Amino acid sequence: ERKRKKGDKEIGNIRVYATTQLLGGIQNKSKEAKRIQETKSNKRKKLAIARMEAYKTLKVLGAGGGGQAILCERKADNLKVVIKKMPCVSPEEKEENMKEGTVLNKICSVCQYIVKYIDHFWSEKDKCVYLVMEYAEKGDLAGRIKEMKRKGDQFSEEQLVKWLWQITVALYYIHHQNTLHRDIKSLNVFLDQDDNLKLGDFGIARQLSANTQMAQTLVGTIPYMSPELLRGQPYDYKTDIWSLGCLMHELATLGSLPFEGNIIDLVYQVQRRAAPFIPDTYSSDFSDLIINMLFKDPKDRPTAAEILTNEIFKEVALADPSSPRFVRPLFEEEEETAELLKTFARV
Structure with missing residues (x-):
C-alpha cells in the first residue's frame, strides 16, 4: 500500500511537471510570436517613416x-x-x-x-x-473650365477632339484590364505641362473577374451617374461611357452638365429626358458622338473601341504613338483608298 501511494505521488508529480512544462512552452511560444509581430510592426513603421x-x-x-x-x-x-x-x-x-x-x-x-x-x-x-x-502641373479640367469661363472664351473643337481621344484611349486600356473607373468627372482628369490629359483617382475603381462582367454597387458622383446605375441595376463598362459623355458636354458648355438639379429632379431627368445638344458652334459629327454616349440604354452606347474608330479622330490617331494597334490600320487604309480614288479621278 505504501509503495502504491508512493507510486501515485510520483506519477502525480510527473503530471504536474509535464503540465507546467507544456504551459510554459505555450507561453514562451506566445511571447515569441508577440515579439516577432512587434518587430515586424516596428520595421513597417520605420519603413513608412523612411x-x-x-x-x-x-x-x-x-x-x-x-x-x-x-x-x-x-x-x-x-x-x-x-x-x-x-x-x-x-x-x-x-x-x-x-x-x-x-x-x-x-x-x-x-x-x-x-x-x-x-x-x-x-x-x-x-x-x-x-x-x-x-504631378500634373496644370491642375484638373474643372479648374481649366473655370479659367475659360472667366475669359469668356470657348474650347476649340480641335482641342476637345484631342482630349476626347486621349481619355477614350485611357478608358480603352482600363476596360481591357477588366476594370471600371466609375468616377469620371472634371475633377478627376488632370493636365500635364503639354496640355495632355491624365485620368486619375481610382479610389472607387472596380476590377471585374472573368466570371463577373457586371457591377452593382451604387458609387460615383451623382450628376455623372448613368441611368442604369441610378436605377440600382447591374452595370458594366458602358457606365464609364455615359460619364465621359457628361464630361464632354461639360467642357463644350463650360460647366453645364447634361442633367442638373437636386437629386430627385436629376434622377427624373436622367431617366425621362433626352440629353441636350451642345452649342451649334461645334460640328454635327462631334455633337452626335457626344449624344451617342448619352443614350439611355447602355446597349446603344458605343464602347471605347468603337468611339476610337470615329472619323473625327483620323488626324490625331495617326499622329499619336499611343494609338491602340487596331486603330491606325483602319485610318491608314482609308488614306490609301482615298489616294487611289484621286489617282483614278485624274486618269
Missing part, C-alpha cells in the same frame, strides 16, 4: 472627406509628386485605400494618359495610407 522622409512637403493642393492631396518634392532628384494621404478608421477602409494604389500600379503602365503610379504604403503611426503619384 518613405515619407524621402519627400519634402511643399503645400497642400486640396482636402476632402477622403483625405489630402499634398504637393511634395522627392529629395533624391527634386521630382515633384502628389502624395494622397488617406486616413483609415477601420481595417476595411485601409484595405480599400490600399487597393487604389494596387489598381493604379497595374493600370498606369499600359497608357500614357493615366496618372503614373510611384509608390503606396501604410503608416501605422498615423493610421493613413499614402499614395505617391505623378
Whole structure:
C-alpha cells in the first residue's frame, strides 16, 4: 500500500511537471510570436517613416472627406509628386485605400494618359495610407473650365477632339484590364505641362473577374451617374461611357452638365429626358458622338473601341504613338483608298 501511494505521488508529480512544462512552452511560444509581430510592426513603421522622409512637403493642393492631396518634392532628384494621404478608421477602409494604389500600379503602365503610379504604403503611426503619384502641373479640367469661363472664351473643337481621344484611349486600356473607373468627372482628369490629359483617382475603381462582367454597387458622383446605375441595376463598362459623355458636354458648355438639379429632379431627368445638344458652334459629327454616349440604354452606347474608330479622330490617331494597334490600320487604309480614288479621278 505504501509503495502504491508512493507510486501515485510520483506519477502525480510527473503530471504536474509535464503540465507546467507544456504551459510554459505555450507561453514562451506566445511571447515569441508577440515579439516577432512587434518587430515586424516596428520595421513597417520605420519603413513608412523612411518613405515619407524621402519627400519634402511643399503645400497642400486640396482636402476632402477622403483625405489630402499634398504637393511634395522627392529629395533624391527634386521630382515633384502628389502624395494622397488617406486616413483609415477601420481595417476595411485601409484595405480599400490600399487597393487604389494596387489598381493604379497595374493600370498606369499600359497608357500614357493615366496618372503614373510611384509608390503606396501604410503608416501605422498615423493610421493613413499614402499614395505617391505623378504631378500634373496644370491642375484638373474643372479648374481649366473655370479659367475659360472667366475669359469668356470657348474650347476649340480641335482641342476637345484631342482630349476626347486621349481619355477614350485611357478608358480603352482600363476596360481591357477588366476594370471600371466609375468616377469620371472634371475633377478627376488632370493636365500635364503639354496640355495632355491624365485620368486619375481610382479610389472607387472596380476590377471585374472573368466570371463577373457586371457591377452593382451604387458609387460615383451623382450628376455623372448613368441611368442604369441610378436605377440600382447591374452595370458594366458602358457606365464609364455615359460619364465621359457628361464630361464632354461639360467642357463644350463650360460647366453645364447634361442633367442638373437636386437629386430627385436629376434622377427624373436622367431617366425621362433626352440629353441636350451642345452649342451649334461645334460640328454635327462631334455633337452626335457626344449624344451617342448619352443614350439611355447602355446597349446603344458605343464602347471605347468603337468611339476610337470615329472619323473625327483620323488626324490625331495617326499622329499619336499611343494609338491602340487596331486603330491606325483602319485610318491608314482609308488614306490609301482615298489616294487611289484621286489617282483614278485624274486618269
